[in-house]
């Protein structure tokens with residue numbers, strides 16, 4: 001098993017600024033990648049499940065009290081869901097073509113999956129809401145709530161996403177950025193999702209919290225191949 005390295009912010013104000021920037025673009029992510037057929041609205045569940053935001057927030061708060069890991073995990077889960085054919089919660093599906101056992105999704109946080117499962121259970125435990133709220137909207141709300149509960153801003157979320165019914169395992173590899181992507185590759189991938197380079201840079205502020213596995217960055221520290229040590233790629 002790979003060792004894990006925890007990234008800690010150098011100051012709370014820098015962390016807060018980064019989280020604000022990331023949060024602003026998480027909204028853009030949610031809007032840019034919403035399924036085209038959905039009519040999004042802040043009041044989408046006003047008559048069917050008026051307490052949906054309170055129910056999801058309660059589940060998020062409870063899970064974060066148990067483990068902070070669920071916060072970065074949920075933010076990443078939302079990003080990965082949205083980049084694989086839109087924010088349709090297909091990343092949560094289990095089955096022979098499930099996404100979360102493919103490519104970069106294999107390191108999605110079990111705590112994040114548990115957080116969303118609990119939020120869905122909390123919503124469905126309300127008789128008025130049972131099976132009325134899409135998992136895509138629950139994940140979108142949960143991502144907003146982990147941002148606000150870890151020092152980022154609170155922002156309004158438009159709702160009404162539809163859930164995907166099929167996993168799309170085959171496209172995961174081509175839909176998510178790799179740890180070794182250069183700037184052109186990152187720009188191309190984000191542009192394909194309706195996002196600019198500025199969006200990409202701001203969204204990268206999501207890495208203010210969370211962990212990475214050593215194998216994702218060790219080659220930038222110790223370039224063993226090629227004889228004399230070369231500077232890490234980012235410093236050339």
Ligand code: HEM
Nearest residue numbers: 072073076079107109177178179203206210211212213216
């Ligand atoms: C810009 C392109 C991106 C690349 C190349 C990238 C790459 C990575 C990598 C390699 C990891 C570590 C995975 C592991 O070791 O298991 C990671 C973690 C993470 N990423 Fe990204 N990522 C990108 C964009 C984003 C975006 C847009 C967000 C959300 C706004 C995000 C949120 C996170 C979070 C929160 C973690 C930590 C997850 C945890 O602790 O469970 N990433 N990312």
